[in-house]
Amino acid sequence: MSCPRTQHLLTEYFSDDLSKVTQTEIEKHLLTCDDCTAELESIQNTQSRLRQWQDDRVPHWDRGKTLFRQEHPGNEQQRRNWFWQWLPSAASFAMLCMLIFNTSISRSESGFTVSFGTADDAFDKNHLELRLAQFGELQQLEQNQMLQDFLARMDERQDGNNLRLMQAVFDQTKQTTAESFDQMYSYFEQRRQLDLENVQVSYQQLVDSDFETLMSMQQLANYVRYPGDAR
Amino acid sequence: MSFIDDDEALIATALNGSSYAWEKLVKRYEGRIYNYGLRLTGNATDAMDLMQEVFLGVYRNLHRFRGDAKFSSWIFRIAHNKAIDMNRRRALIQGRTFSIEDDENGEYLVPEQTTDNEPDTQLSKGQQNEEIQCMLQKLPMEQRLIVELKIYQSQTFEEISKMQEISENTAKTRFYAALKKLKVVMEESHVLS
Ligand SMILES: [Zn+2]
Numbered sequence: 001m002s003c004p005r006t007q008h009l010l011t012e013y014f015s016d017d018l019s020k021v022t023q024t025e026i027e028k029h030l031l032t033c034d035d036c037t038a039e040l041e042s043i044q045n046t047q048s049r050l051r052q053w054q055d056d057r058v059p060h061w062d063r064g065k066t067l068f069r070q071e072h073p074g075n076e077q078q079r080r081n082w083f084w085q086w087l088p089s090a091a092s093f094a095m096l097c098m099l100i101f102n103t104s105i106s107r108s109e110s111g112f113t114v115s116f117g118t119a120d121d122a123f124d125k126n127h128l129e130l131r132l133a134q135f136g137e138l139q140q141l142e143q144n145q146m147l148q149d150f151l152a153r154m155d156e157r158q159d160g161n162n163l164r165l166m167q168a169v170f171d172q173t174k175q176t177t178a179e180s181f182d183q184m185y186s187y188f189e190q191r192r193q194l195d196l197e198n199v200q201v202s203y204q205q206l207v208d209s210d211f212e213t214l215m216s217m218q219q220l221a222n223y224v225r226y227p228g229d230a231r
Numbered sequence: 232m233s234f235i236d237d238d239e240a241l242i243a244t245a246l247n248g249s250s251y252a253w254e255k256l257v258k259r260y261e262g263r264i265y266n267y268g269l270r271l272t273g274n275a276t277d278a279m280d281l282m283q284e285v286f287l288g289v290y291r292n293l294h295r296f297r298g299d300a301k302f303s304s305w306i307f308r309i310a311h312n313k314a315i316d317m318n319r320r321r322a323l324i325q326g327r328t329f330s331i332e333d334d335e336n337g338e339y340l341v342p343e344q345t346t347d348n349e350p351d352t353q354l355s356k357g358q359q360n361e362e363i364q365c366m367l368q369k370l371p372m373e374q375r376l377i378v379e380l381k382i383y384q385s386q387t388f389e390e391i392s393k394m395q396e397i398s399e400n401t402a403k404t405r406f407y408a409a410l411k412k413l414k415v416v417m418e419e420s421h422v423l424s
Contacts, residue, residue, distance in 0.1 A: 007407070010407055011403050011404055011407045012403075014403065014406065014407060014410075015388060015403055016387040016388055016389070042414050042418075043407075043410045043411070043414060045414070045417075046410050046413045046414045046417055047382065047410065049363070049366075049413075049417060050363060050366075050378065050382050050383075050413070051382060052359050052363065053266070053270070053359070053360055053363050053383065054356045054359065054360065055262055055263075055266045056265070056266055056269060056275075056356075056357070056360060057262075058261045058262055058265040058282070059275070059279060061261075061279070061282075061283065063253075063254050063257040063258070063261070063286070064253070064257060064283075064286050064287065064290055065250055065253070065254060067287075067290065068245075068250045068253050068290070069250055072248035072250065073248075
């Protein structure tokens with residue numbers, strides 16, 4: 001390549017704002033200059049070679065979602081907290097079911113024992129009464145303990161959840177005024193109290209019903225004893 | 232859901248904490264950024280690193296995006312800065328820039344030559360890209376950037392000169408010099424194969 005104009009000419013040729021005048025001028029030169037024509041051709045080849053690029057697929061990556069979720073706990077967290085909020089209620093329901101289930105088992109057990117007593121005269125009445133009394137005491141103790149434990153645990157969890165929920169909400173909005181924050185807190189506090197009361201009432205009912213069961217069993221025991229005496 | 236489809240709406244939704252909008256936004260640009268990285272760095276690992284850095288930068292600065300420029304130009308400006316940063320860091324720490332081989336010895340190896348088996352068929356997409364990557368690595372970073380902006384992002388010399396903080400004339404000259412160099416590289420590779 002020996003034409004002294006090549007460099008300047010081709011640089012201009014590739015500009016975006018090539019004027020008609022300049023273009024005509026360049027093309028006129030190209031018609032007469034083999035050097036420049038050859039150079040232009042090979043440069044155009046290079047360009048079209050570069051344009052053969054076809055986008056590769058992006059390998060799998062997490063798209064910054066982990067980071068995003070860490071720093072914007074807002075939406076996702078809220079959904080999770082909604083779940084946590086109902087967990088204590090669900091747990092207390094499950095606990096109730098368990099207790100009722102337990103109770104029904106022991107009731108059927110004692111029923112089984114009592115029916116044995118009526119069938120067999122040799123059955124020891126005192127033993128039966130003792131067992132019933134023991135059973136009643138034990139149940140009451142156990143239930144009280146469980147109730148206390150459960151309430152304590154629920155208290156703890158509810159506090160934790162409320163705190164987490166409020167933290168998430170607070171983080172997300174960052175504009176929450178002290179006033180609405182207080183309102184929110186009192187709302188959650190109210191909810192918590194309500195939940196606790198509900199559970200307490202249910203447990204009291206449960207305990208009461210167990211006493212009724214106990215009483216009826218004692219009556220049954222008495223009934224079993226009297227026919228025995230009469231014989 | 233169709234109304235959150237333009238970039239601005241996605242950004243606003245993402246800023247409100249929607250990871251769905253964020254992911255959608257990332258998905259829209261990751262391909263372009265990753266391929267940009269491939270061409271600039273010459274290998275997938277660095278391209279991946281660069282892409283992750285770019286999106287981290289986007290994430291950190293999303294609240295500063297004002298919408299007076301197009302999001303695509305904004306994200307590519309971040310990519311551009313990250314690429315230069317990364318190249319500089321590589322040079323400092325490992326004594327290597329993105330160009331793996333020193334280009335002075337003119338050694339140019341076309342990866343995975345298929346001339347024995349299928350001499351007349353076209354190169355596969357992956358091979359084509361690899362060849363182009365190799366060619367681009369022969370350029371100094373500043374020339375490579377101009378080729379990237381001009382050929383692959385169809386920017387005008389005016390836009391390039393603003394981004395690179397050089398005169399329009401310098402941009403043109405650099406672009407032409409890059410093409411000339413690539414022409415030589417291509418001829419060498421054809422001689423070799
Ligand atoms: Zn000429």
